[in-house]
Amino acid sequence: MEGPVIDLSGVSVSLGGRPVLQDITWKVMPGDFFAVIGPNGGGKTTLLRAILGLIKPAAGTVRVLGGSPAEKRHLLGYVPQYRTFDFSYPVSVQEMVLSGRLGHVRGFPRRYNREDREMAASALQTMGIADLAGREIGRLSGGQQQRAIIARALAAGPEVLILDEPTVYVDAPTGDHFMEILDGLRETMTIVLVTHDIGALSSHVTKVACLNRHLYTHNDARITGDMIQAAYGCPVDLIAHGLPHRVFADHGEGEEP
């Protein structure tokens, strides 16, 4: 695909009369590993929900893979924030991950075929939980549950993988490991990641944007002081938390096209 995989132009969203996103213009190109950072309540989840067509913007247009979100969203892999559903549901990891194929299963009644099972098996493999396939999801640890949620998204073979705070409930080494897995997926899919935790950002990220109602980006991996200032309004605090020097240091200016 030549053009942007996600293309927002002038998008504004209000929730309950409160403006959450304002005049967002943003393009994600094929092969990007795009991280969107911002404070809690800055509109990150709302941005993803607008891309997925789960909320309608008050103004502006959202294009996904050249079409409307409703037409194309089954080609996206979505990793919602942890525990948006009930882990006491009686279902095995295998069955949950397979269900990520349902957007591609045609015909009536819908039945999984060999390809569906292979995709699910390979997604479990990628996330390192193949040995847990038969286990009930309620009996997984938090990190394993998060792997299962990502595997469900991968099973669809998405063109774009969209992750909402994927590392928020896992410890730092596991978070780093997730980032390495994501980096390995960049060959085959575009990745969009939102997080409030700048420290969790990996050096693998190729582009960064800051979001706090408005979106600030230079379309590369640099986070500049003015972006942080604009998004967080409190640069000192962020530097104290360790402004991710990795993001600055590991990406030479010439690395990006």
Next chain:
Amino acid sequence: MMEVFAYDFFRNALAAGILASVACGIVGTYVVVKRMVALAGGISHTAFGGIGLGYFLGIDPILGALGFTVASALGMGELSLTRKQHLDTLIGAFWAAGMALGILFVFLTPGFAPDLFGYLFGNILLVPQGAILSMAALDLLIVGAVLLLYHEFFAVTFDEEYARVMNLPVRAITLALLVLVAITIVMLIQVVGIILVIALLTLPAAIAREFSRSLPRMMVLSVVLGAAFTTGGIVLSYLLDVPSGATVILISTAAYGAAMGLRGLSSRS
């Protein structure tokens, strides 16, 4: 005791209990895992409006109940998809309005409303032969729908938003499931009555949940438990000469309490 099995009414009652258990085990499983017990309670109480309308129009009150429960299931389902934040209030409104309509219709109907008490509290010993056949047909409908739509029902009961992202027809699937809930409730009303339906719909499934690792197993176990509770309740109520619906429910709640106690013990050890 054994001679009672020679009576048609008693065999009918047992058959009705078992047929209702099939529906309530399968559909109750979804009600429990999707946590829509209050919604199901609302649907069952609106049935009273239909019962009243049946009396008023001079048609079979159960037909009226079916119309009201299906309509309220569709109405509440639609609202649950669009106005989630007010759902509990909406359920309360449907619940009370259905009952109120029933009271008005019964009041407006000239003469006496026979069996009204039976619809409220159940009287399985009066289930007619024809009802057995229609219950069997409704069971077939429910089993067939679940076999055909198994993955769709899983998707919307497990993670509705993700089902939407996968572009599954979430609205149609949700409404279809709620219609099955409505049909099941009407069957159960004939066994335990409007007031007690919610217990029979949810308790067997809630117990089965503790001992099942997959949805199909949970359904099968719920059906078996439901059949045991209804059969046990009918036999016991006959022996003790007490109301059958209440006996079925008390057996179910006692079993639920025991299952919870067992779980408490096993999780501590």
